[in-house]
Amino acid sequence: MNFSAASHRIPLSDGNSIPVIGLGTYSDPRPVPGETYMAVKTAIDRGYQHIDGAYLYYNEHEVGEAIREKIAEGKVKREEIFYCGKLWATDLDPERVRPALERTLQSLKLQYVDLYIIEIPMAFKPGKEVYPKDENGQWLYHKSDLCATWEALEACKDAGLVKSLGVSNFNRRQLELILNKPGLKYKPVSNQVECHPYFTQQKLLKFCRQHDIVIVAYSPLGTCRNPMWVNVSSPSLLKDKLLNSLGKKYNKTAAQIGLRFNIQRGVVVIPKSFNPQRIQENFQIFDFSLTEEEMKDIEALNKNVRFVELLMWSDHPEYPFHDEY
Template sequence: MDLKHHCIKLNDGHFIPVLGFGTYAPEEVPKSKAEEATKLAIDAGFRHIDSAHLYENEKEIGQAIRSKIADGIVKREDIFYTSKLWLTFLRPELVQPALEKSLKKLQLDYVDLYIIHFPMALKPGEEMIPKDEHGKVIFDTVDLCATWEALEKCKDLGLTKSIGVSNFNRRQLEMILNKPGLKYKPVCNQVECHPYLKQSKLLDFCKSKDIVLVAYSALGSHREKKWVDQSSPVLLDDPVLSALAKKHKRTPALIALRYQLQRGVVVLVKSYNEKRIKENMQVFEFQLTSEDMKVLDGLNQNVRYNSVAFAADHPDYPFSEEY
C-alpha cells in the first residue's frame, strides 16, 4: 500500500485511493444533502467517492463532482468514482443499460469501478425490491458468471475502468475466478468490515488472489432500523477504541479507520457532518503500533450490523465470510 500517495494498485493496473467517501443515507435524508456532503468531502481531500443505483443519489453526486471539476478543484481523472449494479439488473442483457443509466444520471463518460452489489438476483422491473402479493421477495435465477462477462464487456467499452464485486464469500469469488475464459479478475470485494467483524479469512483469501478488500460500515453503522439490529453493540463506544483514541489524541472513529488501512484494507467512511468529514482525513497523520493492532484484533466478535432482511429467504444467505 502506498500510503504516501494514499493509493493501492489494483490487479488491472488502475489505482484506488485507500480512503473512500461513502454516500448512502437513510430515505428521510434529502438527496440534496448528498451533493453538499460530496462537495465538502472533495474540498477536504477525498478523491474516492462511493455510491450505487440503490442509493438513488447519483444525479446529486454527479452534480457535486462536475461542479468541483468546473471550479478547477479537481480534474475528472483525480476522482475515483464507484457505482454498483443493482440486483434487478443481473441478467447479462440488463448490465450495460444499467451502467449507462447511472452514467446518464451522473453525466459522466465513465465510472472508475463498477461492482455487483450482492451475489443474488431479484426479478427485473421498476421495483427496487420486487415482492409478491404475500410480501415475499421475488428472486430471479441468473448465472453470475454470465453477469460477470457482461461487466467485462462494459470494461472493454470504456464505460468503467475496473470491475469488481460486493458481499461475495470465498465460494462465490472462486466461481468467478475459475470461470472458463475469464478475461478480468474482480479487482475488489466490498464487504462489511470493522473491529467487531474482522473478516480475516476473507481478507487473507482476497490478498492471495490480488483482490482488494473494501470495507463498508467501518465505524460500525448508522444504526438505521430497517437494516440494523438495535440491540447490537455500538462499536465507537468500545472502551478499547476509547483508550487508544486517548493514547493517540484522536477520535475512536480515526482509530477504527487507521486499523483497516494498516491491514491493507481500503476503507469507506460516510458522514454528512462537515467537521467529521474533515476530521476523517486525519487518518493519514498518525500510526498504530503493532501492539495497538494486536489489541484491536482481539475485539472481533463476528458482529454483523447490516442484515439484509429482504435476502433472508435466499438459499445463499448470509453472504460473505463467516459469510
C-alpha cells in the same frame, strides 16, 4: 504502506489504483435534496478523491453534479477522482447490465466510472421495482447466473464505460465461481464487505489477498440502526474502551482509530457522512500510525458480529452469509 493526505492509493490487480479512503453516500432514510451534493463538494475540498455511490441510493445525480463542479473549478482533474457505482440485484440478467451502467453514467453525466461492482450476489425479479414483492408481501427472487453477469460487465469494460470491475457481499464460494470461470477476461479487483474492529474478516481478507482482491470496508464504524436490515442488538463500536483510550493517546476520535486500523491492514474504508466536520475528521488519519501491538489489540476485539445481516433475504438461494466466509 506509507499513506499521506496527498498520496493514499492502493494498486489494483488490473493496473489501476484505488484511494484508501472514500466518502460513502448511502443514506437511510433517503438523503434530503442537496445534502449529498454538499457532502461530496466538502469531501473533495478536504482531499478525498474516492466517492462510493450506487443507483440504489437515489442521489447519483447530486454526486455527479458536485464532481463536475469541482473539476470545472480546477480543484481536481477527472482522472484524480475515483467513483464506484453498483449494479443492483434486479439488473443481474446479462442484457440488463449495460443499460444499468449507462443509466448511472447518465445520472452522473460522466463518460466512465472507475469501479463498477455487483452490489449483492442475490438476484431479484427484473423490473422497475428495486425491492420487488408479490401481492402477499413475499420477496420476488430471480435465478442468477453470476458468471453470465460478469461477462456482461467485462463487455462494459471493453467498451470503455468502466475502468475496473468488482463485487460486493460475495463470500469465498461466490468469488471462486468468478475466479474459476472458463474464459475469464478480467478478475474482480475488489470485494466490498462489512469490515471493522468487531468484524475483522480475517479469513476472507486472507483469501482475497491470495487472489489480489482488495477488500473495501463498508460500515467501517458500525452502521445506522434500521432494524429491517441491521442487527440492532450489536454493541456500538464507537463506544469501545480500547478505541477510545487509543484515541486519547493519539489525540484522535475512536472513529479515526477504527479507520486507521483498517487502512494499516490494506483495507479501503468508505465511511459515510453528510456532516462537514465528520467528513473532515474521517480524513485526518494520515498523521499518525498504530504500533504493531496496538494493531494486535484492536484485532483481538473481533466478535465476528455482523451489523448488516440482511436477514430478510436469508432464504435466498444465493444469500452469502450462511457460509463461514
